[in-house]
Amino acid sequence: MKKSVITVSREFGSGGRTVAKLAAEKLGYDFYDNEIILKVAKESGLSQEIVEKYDEYATYKNSFLYSIAMNAGADAYGGMSFANQVQIAQIKIIKDLAEKGNCVIVGRGGDYILRDRDDCLNVFIRADMEFRKNWVLSHYGETDKKIENRLKDKDARRKVFYRSFTMREWGMCSNYHLSLDSGVIGIEKCVDIICDLARGN
Amino acid sequence: MKKSVITVSREFGSGGRTVAKLAAEKLGYDFYDNEIILKVAKESGLSQEIVEKYDEYATYKNSFLYSIAMNAGADAYGGMSFANQVQIAQIKIIKDLAEKGNCVIVGRGGDYILRDRDDCLNVFIRADMEFRKNWVLSHYGETDKKIENRLKDKDARRKVFYRSFTMREWGMCSNYHLSLDSGVIGIEKCVDIICDLARGN
Numbered sequence: 360m361k362k363s364v365i366t367v368s369r370e371f372g373s374g375g376r377t378v379a380k381l382a383a384e385k386l387g388y389d390f391y392d393n394e395i396i397l398k399v400a401k402e403s404g405l406s407q408e409i410v411e412k413y414d415e416y417a418t419y420k421n422s423f424l425y426s427i428a429m430n431a432g433a434d435a436y437g438g439m440s441f442a443n444q445v446q447i448a449q450i451k452i453i454k455d456l457a458e459k460g461n462c463v464i465v466g467r468g469g470d471y472i473l474r475d476r477d478d479c480l481n482v483f484i485r486a487d488m489e490f491r492k493n494w495v496l497s498h499y500g501e502t503d504k505k506i507e508n509r510l511k512d513k514d515a516r517r518k519v520f521y522r523s524f525t526m527r528e529w530g531m532c533s534n535y536h537l538s539l540d541s542g543v544i545g546i547e548k549c550v551d552i553i554c555d556l557a558r559g560n
Numbered sequence: 561m562k563k564s565v566i567t568v569s570r571e572f573g574s575g576g577r578t579v580a581k582l583a584a585e586k587l588g589y590d591f592y593d594n595e596i597i598l599k600v601a602k603e604s605g606l607s608q609e610i611v612e613k614y615d616e617y618a619t620y621k622n623s624f625l626y627s628i629a630m631n632a633g634a635d636a637y638g639g640m641s642f643a644n645q646v647q648i649a650q651i652k653i654i655k656d657l658a659e660k661g662n663c664v665i666v667g668r669g670g671d672y673i674l675r676d677r678d679d680c681l682n683v684f685i686r687a688d689m690e691f692r693k694n695w696v697l698s699h700y701g702e703t704d705k706k707i708e709n710r711l712k713d714k715d716a717r718r719k720v721f722y723r724s725f726t727m728r729e730w731g732m733c734s735n736y737h738l739s740l741d742s743g744v745i746g747i748e749k750c751v752d753i754i755c756d757l758a759r760g761n
Contacts, residue, residue, distance in 0.1 A: 480744075483733050532684050532731045538739035543681075544757060552753060556745065 361559035362480035363388075363460040366469030368521075370530075371513035372491030374541045375484030376465055381550045383463040386557055391456060392465040400448040446524065470534055471525040480556055483530065483538040484549065490542030562760035563681035564589075564661040567670035569722075571731075572714035573692030575742045576685030577666055582751045584664040587758055592657060593666040601649040647725065671735055672726040681757055684731065684739040685750065691743030 365382060369375020376392060383390035391399075453472045456462050457479065464473075470481035486494070492506050502509065521529035532538055537556065539549045566583060570576020577593060584591035592600075654673045657663050658680065665674075671682035687695070693707050703710065722730035733739055738757065740750045 483739075485733050530733045532686050532733050532736070532739040535733070535739065536741040536744045538684075538733040538736065540737040543737045548757070556749070 360477070362478055362557045363462075364457045364473060364476060364479040365463045365482060365553060365557055366473060366479060367463060367465045367482045367484060368468075368470055368529075368535070369465070369484040370486065370491060371517070372495040372510055373484045373486040374494055374546050378484050378539075378541060378546055378549045378553070379463050379465045379482075381546070382553045382557070385550060385554050386463075387461070388557075389456070389459075389462040390465075391453075391462060393467060396449055396452055396464075396467060397445075399452050400445060405445065405448045468521060468524045471521075471527065480537065480553070481535045482553055483532075483535040484541050485530070485538065486540055486542035561678070563679055563758045564663075565658045565674060565677060565680040566664045566683060566754060566758055567674060567680060568664060568666045568683045568685060569669075569671055569730075569736070570666070570685040571687065571692060572718070573696040573711055574685045574687040575695055575747050579685050579740075579742060579747055579750045579754070580664050580666045580683075582747070583754045583758070586751060586755050587664075588662070589758075590657070590660075590663040591666075592654075592663060594668060597650055597653055597665075597668060598646070600653050601646060606646065606649045669722060669725045672722075672728065681738065681754070682736045683754055684733075684736040685742050686731070686739065687741055687743035 365379070365386075365388070367375055367379035367382075369378075379392075380390055382388075449467055450472050453464060453467060453469055456464060457473050457476060460478070473479045473481075488507075488510065491510055495509065496506060518529045521527065525534075527534055537553070539552065541549050544552075566580070566587075566589070568576055568580035568583075570580075580593075581591055583589075650668055651673050654665060654668060654670055657665060658674050658677060661679070671684075674680045674682075689708075689711065692711055696710065697707060719730045722728065726735075728735055738754070740753065742750050745753075
């Protein structure tokens with residue numbers, strides 16, 4: 360069966376975003392990542408201030424602080440935290456995009472938000488630490504923080520986000536229709552498998 | 561890169577064993593499941609009595625009892641439990657089979673045992689509850705036990721086995737190079753993807 364919506368979740372440094380982008384290009388589908396979805400959220404009426412707060416908190420390096428911060432701001436904004444407001448806007452946007460169809464959506468718990476659609480293929484991309492280290496260094500460069508710690512922090516934050524948002528464990532096979540190790544399988548082959556399944560071949 | 565060893569882990573009722581068998585036939589690889597590996601263990605010198613004890617304990621319906629039983633018998637057998645003795649024999653057999661190459665190995669933590677081989681493709685097959693219920697009823701028939709409970713018990717036991725054997729969580733994407741939802745992707749397509757990757761196409 361043809362899949363007109365692809366969601367891609369990925370470990371940081373697995374090349375998952377690149378896989379998603381290339382798959383979108385090959386399929387002629389629209390491509391939406393976090394940045395684009397936040398932009399749409401802003402345009403659709405979410406205040407600049409809330410989106411900035413959300414962005415600011417999302418840079419927390421410690422997953423415990425991140426978790427607290429994501430629930431902050433409730434009093435100031437009519438009983439809802441910054442995170443809740445942004446998340447509610449994002450859920451609506453992702454559902455609307457899926458309704459239009461022919462799109463690839465990266466991150467933001469898209470697999471969970473669209474779990475009831477049978478035209479949706481949920482994909483997870485992962486790789487081992489060595490591949491991810493090399494990917495991050497060659498694509499995003501070095502920072503003053505050790506590469507191992509950058510990977511650990513990102514993993515921890517994605518886990519916290521996913522669990523708090525979905526009540527499920529991040530990275531479980533049961534959340535996805537397809538999970539691929541990009542380091543072993545290769546970026547191009549991952550793209551081919553996704554496109555082949557999307558076309559219902 | 562060609563993969564001469566395929567390990568297949570699977571949720572009960574996902575059709576994972578069938579996928580593994582069909583992939584082996586298509587690739588011209590040897591096929592080894594739990595039954596065959598236990599048979600080899602017996603032939604290779606493990607006493608009939610120990611294998612029978614192992615089989616008997618493996619039918620425990622409660623994962624807690626199963627966990628205890630798997631560590632029983634230590635005093636009677638030179639400080640090693642029945643499970644340890646069978647597991648040690650199995651590890652050796654699986655490593656030997658992988659060394660010969662061109663084989664598909666189902667279950668028994670093969671992904672973990674062979675984790676250091678780069679000619680090995682580790683696959684997980686899963687499906688949703690509805691698919692698994694139908695699969696089990698049509699392939700193994702009804703028993704006096706509710707189908708939901710049969711699935712839950714098997715899942716619980718595989719989790720306990722995998723965790724105690726590998727210290728990792730069963731069903732995590734990070735344990736496998738490829739995870740497929742057989743219900744959504746289809747048995748034949750799962751076979752095709754595995755064979756394609758095994759051939760290094």
